[in-house]
Amino acid sequence: MSELPAAPDQTIHVVDDDEALRDSMTWMLEGNGYHVAAYDSAEAFLAVCRPDMAGCVVLDVRMPGMSGLELFEELGRRRCSLPVVFITGHGDVPMAVSALKKGAVDFIEKPFSERDMLRLIEQCLQLERENRDKRRLEADTARRLEHLTQREREVLDLIIVGKLNKQIADVLGISIKTVEVHRARVMEKMGANSLAELVQHVVTVEPGALLR
Template sequence: MSELPVAPEQIIHVVDDDEALRDSMTWMLEGNGYRVLTYESAEAFLRVCRPDMAGCVVLDVRMPGMSGLEMFEELGRRRCTLPVVFITGHGDVPMAVSALKKGAVDFIEKPFSERDMLRLIEQCLMLERDSRDKRLQEADTARRLEHLTQREREVLDLIIVGKLNKQIADVLGISIKTVEVHRARVMEKMGANSLAELVQHVVTVEPGALLR
């Protein structure tokens, strides 16, 4: 089984047409140990946006050209999973609320405090780490499933729906001892230490497994 890839470094991507704000955000975030990249427009960020980016986006709602909301919708179309915090002026709050309903993490009104911004940044990074870990676990489970033999997969499917060894033996027309051997191999190949862990891993990748 191949090892999981090393987690990429999380970067704060600040997208705002206000140069002074970009500079102050860079100073504040780098001073608190974060890595920061800034962009003067939504178009500039989208030119370098990749699905494997880690971190989060701090995004101004209202910018010349493509607005922050339009960029947010484009990120969704590109299946970009970076958490987004919107920076808003007072009149932009209704638009930010609309973005929250579509999946943005939060919004913060200008002028904002360093403490409030850092709190939102850490919330976003925690969400992104959890989401990335989940995707890596699902990819690992999918790879492990592909390495099962046909018989091991048949045994696994019956284990998942709660069949006992004797019942599995009857269904497949094999001995209980053979079921025990296949069951042990399934647990080993799937990297599961318990039945509960095995079920949890499989149903995360295949939600319909319990209904078979």
Template sequence: MSAEPDQIIYVVDDDEALRDSLVWLLESNGYRVSAYESAEAFLSGYSAQWIGCLVLDVRMPGMSGLELFEELGRRRCTLPVIFITGHGDVPMAVSALKKGAVDFIEKPFSDRDMLGLIEQCLTTEREQRAKRRQEADTARRLAQLTQREREVLDLIVVGKLNKQIADVLGISIKTVEVHRARVMEKMGVHSLAELVQHVVSAEPASPR
């Protein structure tokens, strides 16, 4: 178990017995858990700041798990979602996977399978959160560049050498070197590879 202290597993299932057994399983393995009996109850307390993952029953009275999943998508929720399905719900779960759910697990499921999925989800969520932090930091640094520094950066990223950049911009190689040094400093990087990697990773990704 390698959950961060702030990562919580949110369980949404109208079946009280299953919900209680899941809470017991997860808490006894050291996870923090928050359980809800309905999609509506979960939404009423939901915060975009929550981190961890969501274990969600597909079929519930009132708002279904799929409807909740779609609503969270509209709210740009970043919690990875595992669906719990009955045998007849597999087509719905596959549809949810195509819309960005992490996985689904069929009832009855083994404790080991569920714990494996949870661990995978928490790892994914941590990595995605770190990536978003990096992208936000890169965007902030890019905004601090002058117009000329940005022009030099764009030419560096497409693989132009200092002499070529000087020719394109009509400036001296020495001036290019000065701008290049300032770009590296402002971007907080120590190598050309690191610079390119940060800039490329900050390019807008398509939403879920």
């Protein structure tokens, strides 16, 4: 069994034209507690693919019709961020390496062991969980930023670049006491318990904030 089983909403999507491989992968993964969906072509997977899917994709490099590499590129165009592991034959390694450079997580050569496949699957699922958490944090931070008043946003921008309360008061032409009030409101609205947490939240959605 995997030490970190997939979250209930995570699905491993196996895309391979080899029916025997699809069946064995499904049997192996379901036996290890994972939810699996199998597809006999890239086109079949694209027909159900949504940007909000959770889990990962195990993808054969060579398939009739749309190849695995072409599917991978199409997923990128559709902003589908599911981590991808490629299954390759020996002669497909250069193509798999090319896919790694474009963002695939890894590739595994046939024949592969159950242990090696499970290791890659868990790596992908953990990455997908982390990416999803990051997207949620970014969305929450963006929403919180929108609820700041203009003055609170001005104070926030100066806090982010390291200005002290007295310096902020001088820049904005307000009293230190007023700065303190705005600062407290900013911390509350942004859901931050410390300056470090505040900065971390803001730079997730505004990477250039520290350079202002």
